[in-house]
Amino acid sequence: MVVIPQSLRAQVLEILHDAHNGPVKMKQTARTYCWWPGIFKEIEQYAHKCQVCNQMAMNPKETHNPWPEPEHNWQQLHMDFAGPCYGEKWLLIADAKSKYPIVKPMKHDTSAKALIKVLDEIFDYFGAPETLVSDNGPPFTSYEMKIFYEKYGIQHMTTAPYHPASNGLAERLVRSFKESMNKSMATGMSKEQSLRTFLRSYRWTPHSFHGKAPAEVLLQREIRHTLSLLKPRPEKEHADEQEHVQGHMHPNEPIQVHMNPNEHRQQQHPVQVTPIARRPVRERRPARDPYYIHGAELGEALTQAGVTP
Numbered sequence: 001m002v003v004i005p006q007s008l009r010a011q012v013l014e015i016l017h018d019a020h021n022g023p024v025k026m027k028q029t030a031r032t033y034c035w036w037p038g039i040f041k042e043i044e045q046y047a048h049k050c051q052v053c054n055q056m057a058m059n060p061k062e063t064h065n066p067w068p069e070p071e072h073n074w075q076q077l078h079m080d081f082a083g084p085c086y087g088e089k090w091l092l093i094a095d096a097k098s099k100y101p102i103v104k105p106m107k108h109d110t111s112a113k114a115l116i117k118v119l120d121e122i123f124d125y126f127g128a129p130e131t132l133v134s135d136n137g138p139p140f141t142s143y144e145m146k147i148f149y150e151k152y153g154i155q156h157m158t159t160a161p162y163h164p165a166s167n168g169l170a171e172r173l174v175r176s177f178k179e180s181m182n183k184s185m186a187t188g189m190s191k192e193q194s195l196r197t198f199l200r201s202y203r204w205t206p207h208s209f210h211g212k213a214p215a216e217v218l219l220q221r222e223i224r225h226t227l228s229l230l231k232p233r234p235e236k237e238h239a240d241e242q243e244h245v246q247g248h249m250h251p252n253e254p255i256q257v258h259m260n261p262n263e264h265r266q267q268q269h270p271v272q273v274t275p276i277a278r279r280p281v282r283e284r285r286p287a288r289d290p291y292y293i294h295g296a297e298l299g300e301a302l303t304q305a306g307v308t309p
């Protein structure tokens with residue numbers, strides 16, 4: 001995690017609010033990547049003054065999930081159709097364990113043939129799940145779909161009639177999808193770009209259920225995206241460090257924060273910010289550096305030092 005200099009904070013807030021994420025999600029993402037004194041307060045202010053968010057606010061509705069939590073990623077998928085909205089129908093799929101979402105525009109074709117084509121494409125990337133959950137509507141319970149489920153050994157589970165909310169995961173995804181699409185399209189973004197913005201945000205930012213990014217849970221590795229640039233780069237990329245000894249800081253330049261615990265009571269500014277690229281190689285080993293402060297400890301240490309407003 002890095003401390004963001006004042007001049008770049010507005011830019012970082014903008015990235016955190018990508019896809020019009022609410023303050024809770026913005027804070028969750030910030031915890032992984034960046035910090036500055038008073039960041040959470042500024043996130044609240046930023047989210048609350050966004051005009052698009054204020055105009056398009058939807059009431060969140062919690063739905064009960066009666067399905068047992070699956071053991072593995074991609075074991076149980078929930079699927080549902082949404083729309084017609086934005087000119088067509090949409091197939092939405094969510095993995096019950098990782099919460100990884102997939103959204104496919106269907107034009108106006110929600111036949112079994114069209115559904116099978118999309119599911120086959122998804123299985124090309126991720127393989128077939130053990131269980132598919134949907135409502136009782138067509139085409140999910142059609143004869144063609146029964147053959148399809150059998151072909152992959154998929155158990156098809158339907159939600160209880162008159163209790164559509166029991167497909168809560170898919171319903172929640174539909175709600176998030178519409179909320180994000182409404183906001184993005186209200187700002188003049190194209191339908192395609194709005195969909196990508198929604199999917200990237202949902203996949204790459206921490207999900208309230210497990211506090212992790214669904215893509216990272218599913219793929220079991222870190223996802224590289226815009227905010228990843230805030231993280232210090234590996235050492236081998238800093239061969240030209242001498243060039244950086246003088247001069248101002250650059251946007252996106254990784255920095256390391258130091259605090260001498262013996263000095264913070266006497267000094268007004270006990271925190272030293274050093275661009276990582278300008279430090280000698282032997283000093284860039286966080287584990288051996290007693291003054292290097294890791295992620296979560298940083299805020300606490302600064303609060304103790306009386307720095308946090």
Ligand SMILES: [Zn+2]
Pocket residue numbers: 017020021050051052053054
């Ligand atoms: Zn917004």
